[in-house]
Amino acid sequence: MNEKMILISIDGMRPDGFTACGHPFSRELTEISSYTLNGRSVLPPVTLPCHTSMFYGIPPQRHGILSNVYTPPVRPVRGIAEQLNRAGKKCAAFYNWEPIRHIWQSETMKYTAYFNAYEEENSNRLLTEQLLKLLSCKAPDFLFLHLVETDEKGGHDHGWMSPEYLEQLRNALSCAEQIYRAAGQDYHLIITADHGGHERTHGEDCPEDMTIPMFFYGKSFEQGRKLENACLLNLTPTIAWLAGVPASREWEGNIIPHL
Numbered sequence: 077m078n079e080k081m082i083l084i085s086i087d088g089m090r091p092d093g094f095t096a097c098g099h100p101f102s103r104e105l106t107e108i109s110s111y112t113l114n115g116r117s118v119l120p121p122v123t124l125p126c127h128t129s130m131f132y133g134i135p136p137q138r139h140g141i142l143s144n145v146y147t148p149p150v151r152p153v154r155g156i157a158e159q160l161n162r163a164g165k166k167c168a169a170f171y172n173w174e175p176i177r178h179i180w181q182s183e184t185m186k187y188t189a190y191f192n193a194y195e196e197e198n199s200n201r202l203l204t205e206q207l208l209k210l211l212s213c214k215a216p217d218f219l220f221l222h223l224v225e226t227d228e229k230g231g232h233d234h235g236w237m238s239p240e241y242l243e244q245l246r247n248a249l250s251c252a253e254q255i256y257r258a259a260g261q262d263y264h265l266i267i268t269a270d271h272g273g274h275e276r277t278h279g280e281d282c283p284e285d286m287t288i289p290m291f292f293y294g295k296s297f298e299q300g301r302k303l304e305n306a307c308l309l310n311l312t313p314t315i316a317w318l319a320g321v322p323a324s325r326e327w328e329g330n331i332i333p334h335l
Contacts, residue, residue, distance in 0.1 A: 077320040079296065081264040082207075082219045082255060083311070085130070086248045087123060087173070088227030088278065089269035090236060091289045094249075097242040101253040105267065110297040110332060115290040116307040121271035122279045123227065124175055126308060130270070131155040131179045133312030133327030146178040153326045156312045157184035157218075163321040165217035170207050172199040173224040187216065193224050200225050204251040208258050215262070217319065221255070223248045227273070236273040236284065256293070264294030264318055266311065292332050294318075303335055310335070 091113040094102055105111065118129045118136055124144045125136040132139050132155040140149050157180035160167050168187035169180065177190075189206040191199040200223045207221055230236075230244035252267050259265060268291070274284035290306050296318060309329030316323045317331045 077296070077318050079264050079294065079318040079320075080215070080217050080262060081266065081294070081315060081318050082221065082259060083130075083315065084221045084252050084255065084265070084267045085127065085223065086226055086245070086252070086267065086269050087222065087224045088231045088236070088271060088273050089245060089248070089289060090272040090284065091287055093237055093242060093245050094289045096237070097245045097249065099246045099249040099253075101249050101256075105291050105293070106300070108299050109267075109291040109293045110299070110301040110303055111289070111291045112303040112306045113289050115268070115288045115303075116305075117269075117271045117286045117288050118308055119281055119286075120279050121281075121285040123173065123224075123270055124178070126270035127176055127179045127222070129308050130268075130311050131157060133309055133324065133329050135309065135328070138326075144175060146175055154324045155180065156315050157181065159316055159321045159324060160184070160218050160319055163319070165319060165321070166214070167218045167220070168207070168210055168214075168216045169220045169222075170203040171220075171222040171224075172196070172203055173222060173228070176222050187214070193228050198225075198247070200248055200251050204254055207255065211255075211258060218315070221251075223251060231273040231278070232276055235276045236278075261295070264292070264296060266293075266314070267291040268308070268311065270308070296333060298333075303332065305335055306332065
């Protein structure tokens, strides 16, 4: 395999929010992707621990990030960004929550863009525009987009499943759809959440926080297939498999088509 891919993380996206927000791209995603509306996050279901597990293929109990405060790991594991970089792949990251930069080593991302979600009116849209510009002129091998406004401006500010939360989710899905339309057949697309949420918080071992939707689109994935037992730890080995790079021996997850 030597495929290019885009990973989109919609922070705090609950499966019932995904279906209830009413965005027309929601139904299309279930038709064109291998997907689950019953995926599993990691404990604790908190943004930095979850994304560290996304990129390093191990649970928080092993990588040691248990809150949104970054601490260097005692026993470093080589993550997906490191594996892609070692193989000569060009990677890019777009994010609107500053601590997320800790999930990759700086030299592994050739291109980055950051907008502060609380200083910009629609940082999700600004990041999407930057990604699309880079896509058209440089076409990196791997692009990561983190959209935090669903979590921050939706869930935390107004509550999960509130009208404001659903509006933020519609905006994030519009961003994802725009990327899907532009990427065409040249990229595989993975759209996921890191965690869900309840009331105006998250971080507990409860279905509202732990259950996430996950979508895998591209020629390597069967369209309309409902996945069983998919979780965040599946992302790292699946990306490595698509890119044709070796998996780190420490990674715990399985490749999505092999589930």
